[in-house]
Amino acid sequence: MRRRNKNGTGIIVFVVLCLFGVVAFGKIKLEERKKDLESKISNLESQLVEEEERAKEIRNLEAYVQTKKYIEEVAREKLGMVYEDEIIFKEDDK
Numbered sequence: 001m002r003r004r005n006k007n008g009t010g011i012i013v014f015v016v017l018c019l020f021g022v023v024a025f026g027k028i029k030l031e032e033r034k035k036d037l038e039s040k041i042s043n044l045e046s047q048l049v050e051e052e053e054r055a056k057e058i059r060n061l062e063a064y065v066q067t068k069k070y071i072e073e074v075a076r077e078k079l080g081m082v083y084e085d086e087i088i089f090k091e092d093d094k
Contacts, residue, residue, distance in 0.1 A: 064070055075081040082088055
């Protein structure tokens with residue numbers, strides 16, 4: 001009967017060691033995943049800051065586009081328009 005007790009104890013120790021190994025391996029995998037996710041979070045946070053800055057620039061540009069100064073610049077540069085009392089001097093192509 002003592003022989004059975006030793007075999008039973010050995011099996012229990014083996015099962016406990018196996019469970020310990022599985023838990024330790026799982027913990028290592030979870031720590032690696034945690035590091036990956038933390039780096040992903042920091043990357044996304046920096047992207048968020050960049051996009052917020054970009055959105056601010058777009059809002060500023062939107063406000064500028066609606067100004068009289070911008071409209072005048074576009075009319076002069078792209079459409080070649082001038083005020084009625086302005087005189088334009090052009091060079092000869094010679």
